[in-house]
Amino acid sequence: MSAAVPEKPALDGLxxxxxxxxxxxxxxxxxxxxxxxxxxxxxxxxxxxxxxxHVGHVFSYTHTDTVARFQRMRGREVFYPMGWDDNxxxxxxxxxxxxxxxCDPSLPYDPEFAPPVRADxxxxxxxxxxxxxxxxxxxxxxxxxxxxxxxxxxxxxxxxMTYATIDERAQRASQRSFLRLLGVGLAYQSxxxxxxxxxxxxxxxxxxxxxxxxxxxxxxxxxxxxxxxxIEIDTTRPELLPACVALVAHPDDARYQPLFGxxxxxxxxxxxxxxxxxxxxxxxKGTGIAMICTFGDTTDVAWWRELGLPVRAIVQRDGRIQDAxxxxxxxxxxxxxxxxxxxxxxxxxRRRIAELLAESGDLVGEPRPxxxxxxxxxxxxxxxEIVTSRQWFIRTLExxxxxxxxxxxxxxxxxxxxxxxxxxxKGLNSDWLISRQRFFGVPFPxxxxxxEDGAVDYGHPLVPAEDDLPVDPSTDVPAGYTADQRDRxxxxxxxxxxxxxxxxxxxxxxxAGGWEDDADLFLRVFPMDLRPQAxxxxxTWLFSTVVRSHFEHNCLPWTDAAISGWVLDPExxxxxxxxxxxxxxxxxxxxxxxxxxxxxxASGRPGVDTAFDEGQMRVGRRLAIKLLNASRFVLAxxxxxxxxxxxxxxxxxxxxxxxGRLAGLVDEATAAFSGYDYARALERTESLFWEFCDxxxxxxxxRAYGSQGEAAAASxxxxxxxxxxxxxxxxxxxxxxVTEEVWSWWQEGSVHRAPWPRADELRAAVxxxxxxxxxxxAAALGEVRKAKTAARASMRAEVARAAxxxxxxxxxxxxxxxxxxxxxxxxxxxDVEPADTFSVTVQLAADG
RNA sequence: GGGCGCGUAGCUCAGUGGGAGAGCGCUCGCUUCACACGCGAGAGGUCGCUGGUUCGAACCCAGCCGCGCCCACCA
Numbered sequence: 014m015s016a017a018v019p020e021k022p023a024l025d026g027l028x029x030x031x032x033x034x035x036x037x038x039x040x041x042x043x044x045x046x047x048x049x050x051x052x053x054x055x056x057x058x059x060x061x062x063x064x065x066x067h068v069g070h071v072f073s074y075t076h077t078d079t080v081a082r083f084q085r086m087r088g089r090e091v092f093y094p095m096g097w098d099d100n101x102x103x104x105x106x107x108x109x110x111x112x113x114x115x116c117d118p119s120l121p122y123d124p125e126f127a128p129p130v131r132a133d134x135x136x137x138x139x140x141x142x143x144x145x146x147x148x149x150x151x152x153x154x155x156x157x158x159x160x161x162x163x164x165x166x167x168x169x170x171x172x173x174m175t176y177a178t179i180d181e182r183a184q185r186a187s188q189r190s191f192l193r194l195l196g197v198g199l200a201y202q203s204x205x206x207x208x209x210x211x212x213x214x215x216x217x218x219x220x221x222x223x224x225x226x227x228x229x230x231x232x233x234x235x236x237x238x239x240x241x242x243x244i245e246i247d248t249t250r251p252e253l254l255p256a257c258v259a260l261v262a263h264p265d266d267a268r269y270q271p272l273f274g275x276x277x278x279x280x281x282x283x284x285x286x287x288x289x290x291x292x293x294x295x296x297x298k299g300t301g302i303a304m305i306c307t308f309g310d311t312t313d314v315a316w317w318r319e320l321g322l323p324v325r326a327i328v329q330r331d332g333r334i335q336d337a338x339x340x341x342x343x344x345x346x347x348x349x350x351x352x353x354x355x356x357x358x359x360x361x362x363r364r365r366i367a368e369l370l371a372e373s374g375d376l377v378g379e380p381r382p383x384x385x386x387x388x389x390x391x392x393x394x395x396x397x398e399i400v401t402s403r404q405w406f407i408r409t410l411e412x413x414x415x416x417x418x419x420x421x422x423x424x425x426x427x428x429x430x431x432x433x434x435x436x437x438x439k440g441l442n443s444d445w446l447i448s449r450q451r452f453f454g455v456p457f458p459x460x461x462x463x464x465e466d467g468a469v470d471y472g473h474p475l476v477p478a479e480d481d482l483p484v485d486p487s488t489d490v491p492a493g494y495t496a497d498q499r500d501r502x503x504x505x506x507x508x509x510x511x512x513x514x515x516x517x518x519x520x521x522x523x524x525a526g527g528w529e530d531d532a533d534l535f536l537r538v539f540p541m542d543l544r545p546q547a548x549x550x551x552x553t554w555l556f557s558t559v560v561r562s563h564f565e566h567n568c569l570p571w572t573d574a575a576i577s578g579w580v581l582d583p584e585x586x587x588x589x590x591x592x593x594x595x596x597x598x599x600x601x602x603x604x605x606x607x608x609x610x611x612x613x614x615a616s617g618r619p620g621v622d623t624a625f626d627e628g629q630m631r632v633g634r635r636l637a638i639k640l641l642n643a644s645r646f647v648l649a650x651x652x653x654x655x656x657x658x659x660x661x662x663x664x665x666x667x668x669x670x671x672x673g674r675l676a677g678l679v680d681e682a683t684a685a686f687s688g689y690d691y692a693r694a695l696e697r698t699e700s701l702f703w704e705f706c707d708x709x710x711x712x713x714x715x716r717a718y719g720s721q722g723e724a725a726a727a728s729x730x731x732x733x734x735x736x737x738x739x740x741x742x743x744x745x746x747x748x749x750x751v752t753e754e755v756w757s758w759w760q761e762g763s764v765h766r767a768p769w770p771r772a773d774e775l776r777a778a779v780x781x782x783x784x785x786x787x788x789x790x791a792a793a794l795g796e797v798r799k800a801k802t803a804a805r806a807s808m809r810a811e812v813a814r815a816a817x818x819x820x821x822x823x824x825x826x827x828x829x830x831x832x833x834x835x836x837x838x839x840x841x842x843x844d845v846e847p848a849d850t851f852s853v854t855v856q857l858a859a860d861g
Numbered sequence: 862g863g864g865c866g867c868g869u870a871g872c873u874c875a876g877u878g879g880g881a882g883a884g885c886g887c888u889c890g891c892u893u894c895a896c897a898c899g900c901g902a903g904a905g906g907u908c909g910c911u912g913g914u915u916c917g918a919a920c921c922c923a924g925c926c927g928c929g930c931c932c933a934c935c936a
Contacts, residue, residue, distance in 0.1 A: 024898090224935075231936085248936055261936085293934060303936035312934040386935045432865055436932045548930080579930095587929095616874080621866090622929075626873055628885050631898090638898055646895030696875070700883075710895085795901095802902040807891055 017758045018648050022641035024606045024634070027750040032164050040763050041169040044090050045534055053089035054538040055081060056522045056571055057170070058546050058554070059096030059178055062155035063107040066162055068625060069547075069588055071598045073577035075614035077545040078168045079691040080575070082746035084542075085169065086769040092538045094174035094525045095163065099152035100454045101178075101514035102213065102392060108147050108453075113137060116144040116452045118509070141452050141487070148453045152177070162599060167607050167749045169765065176524050178517045179453070183524045184483035187517045188458040190565055191447075192476055194407060199564055200447075202471065204403040206307070206314045207446065210390040211332030211397075216404050218446040218513060220553045223391045230380035231299065232367060236260065239275040244288075245377055247299030249385065251370060252362035253306035255282050255339050255351065258322045262302040264290040269302050279304075280375035281350045281366070283343055289320050308399035310388070311442070327354075328398045334362050359398070403471060405448040405457065405510070409560060413438050419559050423574055426689040427620040430548060430576040437552040445557070447516040454511030458484045460491040467502045475505060519557035522570045541571040548576045548620065575689050578622040588625065596625060608748040609633035615747050618692040636699060637751040640744065643706050644755040647737045650717040651730040661731050662724065664779060666786045666829035668732035671709045673782025674701065675739055676775040682743055683769065691746070698743045705736065708791040715836040735778065739770040785826035790834050793817050793827060796853035797838040804857055811858035812840040818848035 035041060055077060060070055085091045109115055112128040113136055120140035128147060129137050139147070156177070163170065176182060194200035207216045229249040236244040246260065257279050262269035272288045279286060286304075293312060294303060305316045307324045316322070325339035334354045342348050350369055354362045370376035387396045409416070416438050425431045448457065460475040475491040477484045486507030490496050498504030517524075522541050527534035540562070546554055555574060562570035579587045588596070601610050605627075612633025617623035664672070678701045685693035715721075717729040738760075745752040745764045756764035776782075793815075801810050815838060817827060824845045827834070835843045841858065 022895095224933090246936070250936080294936085295934095299936055305936085310935065312936075315934065386933095388935075427866095429865060433931055436864060440932055442934080552931085581929095618874090624873060626885090629873070632884065635898065639896070642896035642899090644895085649895070693875090696883085706895090707900085714895095798901055799903095802890060805890055807893065808901065809891090809893055 018645050019758075022645055022754075024608070024637055024641070024751065027754050028165055028167070028602075028607050031750050031753050032167075035169075035763070035765075036172070038763065040765055041085075041091075041093070041171050043092050043171045043174060045537060047090035047537060049537050051088075051090050052092055052537055052542075053081070053084040054092035054526070054541040054543070054571075055094075056525065056541045056544045056558075057093065057095055059098040059176075059518065059521060060159060061098045061103050062152050062159055063099065063103040066159060066598060067580075067588060068596050068598050068601070069580045071166060071601075071610060072580050072614045072617060072623065073545065073547060074163070074168060075166065075611045076575065076577055076617070076619065076691060077543070078166075078611075079615055079695075079746040080543065080545075080686070080689060081169050082749065082765060083686045083691070083694075083769065085765065086742065086745065086767060088768065091169070092174075092526075092541075093168075093170050094176065095160070095168075095170045095172070096175065096521060096525060097152065097156045097159065097177040098514070098518060099148070099156070099177050099179050100183075100511075100517060102451060104148050104152060105144075105451065105453050108144065108151055109136060111151060112147055114139045114144065114147065116141055118452065144452055149179070152179070162602075165602050165607055166598070167611065169749070174525070178514065178521075178524075179455070181483060182530055183517055183520070184455045185530065186520050186524045186528055187455040187512055188482045188484065189479055189529065190520055190523070190561060191512070191516070192458060192479065192482075194564060195474075195476070199408050200405060201408065202403060202405050202448075204401060206317075206399045206401050207404055208311075208388065208390075208397045209330060209400045209402070210393045210395070211330065212393060212395055213390065213451070214330055215450040216402060216446055216448065217390045217393075217397060218515075219441070219443055220445075220515065220556070221391050222388050222397070224386040225389050226384055227387045227396075228382055228384050229387075230382050232370070232380045233300070233377035234304075234370060235280060235375045235377055236304075237278040237280070238272065239277070239288075244272070244277055244302060245300050246302055246304050248304060248309075249383065250306070250309045250363065252334070252354065252359055252366050253309050253327065254279060254304070254366060254370075255284075255354070256306040256308075256325045256327045257284060257286055257304045258307055258317065258325055259286045259305040259320065260288045260302055261291050261294045261305050261316055261320075262288070263294045263296050264292060266294070266296045266301055268296075281369055281373060282347045284325075284340060289316075291316055291320060310399070314399060324401065326401060328359060328400065330400055330402075332395065332398060333358055359396075402450075404446055406444040406446055407516075407560065407564075409445045410441055410443070412560075412563075413441055415563060416556070416559060419563055419569055422569055423559075424572055426573060426575045430551065430574070430620060433548060433551045434556065437556060445560070447513045448510040449513050450509070451511050454514065455483070455517050456485050456487065456511050457508040458482060458486065459508040460486050460494075460505045461508065463500070463502055463504050463506055465503050469506055474508070515553050515557045518554055519561045521558065522562065523565070539570075540566070540568050543573050543575060544571045545575045545577065548578070551576070573689070576620045578617060578620050580617075581622050581624050587622075601627075601630065605630040605634045606637060606750070608637045608750050611747055611749075612636060612695070615691055615695050619689055633748075636702075637748055639706065640702075640741075640748065640751050640755060643702075643710065644737060644741070644758070646710065647733045648759055650714070651733045651737075661778065662727035664732060665725060665728040666783060666826075667709075667712060667790060667833055668728050669779050669782040670784050670787035671705070672732055672735060672775055672779040673784055674787065675736055676772040676779065676782075679739065679743070679770045679772040679775060683772070686746075694743075695747050698740070698747075702740055702744070704791070705740070708794065709736075709787065712790055712794060712830065712833040712837045716833055720836055721832055735775070739775065742767055742770050783826055783829075785823060786829050789819070789823045789827040790830040792851065793834050793853055794837055797834075797840065797855055800853075800855035800857070806857060809839065812838055812855055813858045814842040814844065814854075814856045815840045816844040816846060816854040817851075818846050818853070819851045820849065821847050823851070 081091050081093045115136040117138040118141045122140045122142040126143045210217050231247045232251040238244045273290045275288050276285045308314050327339050329335045334357050336355050338351050420434045458477050462470045494505050500506050526538045558570050582588050609630045613629040681697050682694040713729045716725050719726045741752045752764050
């Protein structure tokens with residue numbers, strides 16, 4: 014069999030070769046006859062295909078793959094699908110830039126449409142169906158590129174099991190789940206103030222917000238009190254003055270207590286607004302009394318709601334001040350002031366109104382610069398406004414206790430990640446907003462009746478049958494209506510919105526697992542075992558998946574969540590596209606080899622941010638090459654001993670000691686992997702492997718060549734082949750290519766379908782093993798090496814005499830491997846003497 | 862403001878009550894018959910700071926400093 018071992022083994026080309034063979038052999042194909050208990054199922058994160066893959070992806074997907082491979086070798090049938098996240102804003106944005114188009118839903122579909130040739134000028138308006146076609150076209154290309162890279166990285170995904178978050182299955186699942194939530198009242202629509210991105214022109218959910226520190230300015234503005242005296246308030250948003258509906262101070266604030274219930278008058282616009290009390294008003298902030306506008310921030314919304322105030326909205330959905338006055342002005346001046354503001358952007362209006370207030374004498378002093386946190390859509394570039402709109406929500410607020418209980422039920426790796434989940438759930442302040450005023454997404458499967466007067470009756474949505482899903486309400490027609498009744502009095506109109514991307518992604522276990530489309534599969538894989546994901550999307554993806562599974566199946570979607578850290582650049586900044594510090598993985602894979610890149614990734618412990626380190630990839634490459642060479646050597650030494658029939662030979666003490674250590678390693682690696690600590694499993698395996706090469710192989714070399722007779726050689730051969738077999742399997746989850754290559758030299762089948770090594774079987778084969786034998790022998794050999802190095806001699810230099818002083822038990826252990834030490838150290842005369850401490854006296858032969 | 866994590870050799874990181882470690886980098890040596898994509902050896906640290914618990918602390922406790930992240934109604 015050793016005939017199959019190449020003369021000069023090399024890493025180059027291993028990836029291409031084995032990718033092809035694994036595909037042909039179906040090595041990673043999921044066997045769907047397996048029952049749930051035999052299955053290990055993974056809720057793979059679908060990467061956003063419109064972005065490019067970066068080393069962060071390689072990092073975390075490698076972690077998952079090592080776990081998948083471990084579980085497969087442990088005998089579980091691994092359900093490891095791959096999804097593509099292709100719906101939503103990132104794709105829309107990429108399509109707009111790539112093709113130079115913009116979606117105009119009012120246009121009709123043009124079947125002849127061809128995208129412009131990268132028009133650098135104006136974006137070409139296209140209809141929604143044309144736009145969606147372009148989205149599909151581009152994502153199809155992106156998915157191909159992603160799959161190539163994943164295969165090259167060696168992910169043991171079953172590539173016959175892929176899904177996309179915009180595909181028909183995903184749409185059906187999203188719509189079905191939505192309709193069921195609607196049916197039991199867990200989904201509802203509401204016309205209410207919502208956070209709104211004025212560039213994307215869509216509502217935004219709490220989970221998509223981020224705070225950004227901005228410089229603003231406090232403007233101290235003078236209101237007129239009931240008796241005509243001045244009431245001064247501080248505001249960073251003076252442009253909202255016409256939207257002011259009340260003043261508010263803390264109920265305990267003695268300064269303002271006399272004013273509660275009275276009326277103040279706004280400058281410039283002369284609106285009379287009540288002076289109210291509310292506990293959210295902070296006496297220390299500004300002057301202690303604030304103006305409430307509809308709506309400047311979410312506190313305004315709370316005050317407005319709880320104090321029962323009217324609405325005087327002035328900001329339109331495009332971020333400009335509306336044309337119509339927010340209320341009936343009582344003075345010509347107010348009209349003049351309004352004319353100065355309307356049509357302006359919020360920022361323009363802010364500058365202008367500051368001037369107007371200064372002119373009228375109602376601005377006290379100069380505006381004072383201040384840095385404050387402002388809410389943004391995480392993908393947006395202008396501060397969010399709050400506008401009133403009709404949106405769909407899923408009820409989460411009244412179920413937070415249940416969600417917290419689910420979080421406690423879930424096994425988190427690492428455990429402290431649970432606190433992120435809990436702080437999110439406890440901080441929820443609104444139901445989950447799932448509707449988006451966008452184009453490339455899953456449509457709401459709803460129509461609304463249009464009355465004879467042309468008014469849309471949102472209160473009585475028309476729903477399709479589940480069997481008809483998915484539907485597109487913009488082209489499909491509800492039961493009982495005909496197509497020509499669309500948007501006509503007495504007819505119907507389709508819901509124009511699409512679902513938020515998380516409303517679909519939160520169903521990845523159902524989509525990947527088949528749910529009702531493939532109920533047989535679903536029974537075998539759901540609830541799943543593992544959700545691997547990054548920590549920054551605990552509040553979105555993880556939370557929302559728990560919500561959906563809780564409502565739909567009354568259980569957790571998976572038992573375990575493995576949270577990966579980030580990849581940091583050398584300056585310890587998170588690698589991200591916007592920072593421009595992203596490194597693309599393909600070049601790395603080609604330069605160092607997939608196994609080497611995986612080695613670096615798998616060295617990053619679960620949940621811990623890890624520095625990008627090409628040095629670690631070089632180390633990984635060195636390890637892979639060492640595996641090739643050491644394996645070749647072991648197989649050459651073991652020769653016919655490998656896989657020979659008949660009774661195994663009696664093992665010598667040194668061999669037993671080495672195999673005993675190996676059994677200990679198997680225990681450690683198995684325990685680490687079972688607790689999702691792949692990094693520890695790798696570290697321990699690697700460490701033992703180098704010792705195996707540096708000490709054991711050197712010690713046993715000449716005996717294996719036959720220097721001590723046939724029986725002694727047979728023992729070495731047997732131990733070597735047992736060790737190589739176990740080591741290859743321990744490394745297989747990390748270095749799938751090189752281990753498969755070596756395995757193929759002398760074994761049948763794939764190492765990735767071979768059973769994970771078992772410590773009890775090793776121990777049974779070994780019998781009694783005294784670890785001291787290997788320890789003492791390695792220590793003695795180390796001292797001999799040291800002496801040779803000190804003498805600037807070659808390791809081949811002959812030693813005339815070596816005398817080992819050590820404690821009696823260690824000397825006894827050393828005696829059992831004395832011949833091996835003598836031969837490895839090229840020692841002519843080898844003496845021992847009892848002593849309290851270990852030392853070795855070495856005399857090199859005269860001519861070295 | 863609240864919470865979580867981190868702080869160990871120049872760098873990347875292991876180490877959770879009793880000898881301060883690994884790899885890389887650096888220095889020196891070795892044509893060694895598996896591997897020069899190699900082998901051997903060496904130098905290098907007040908384990909963030911202060912106090913406490915303990916016979917004994919890198920490790921447990923308290924406080925502080927620094928870094929990062931998450932959350933928070935941000936007038």
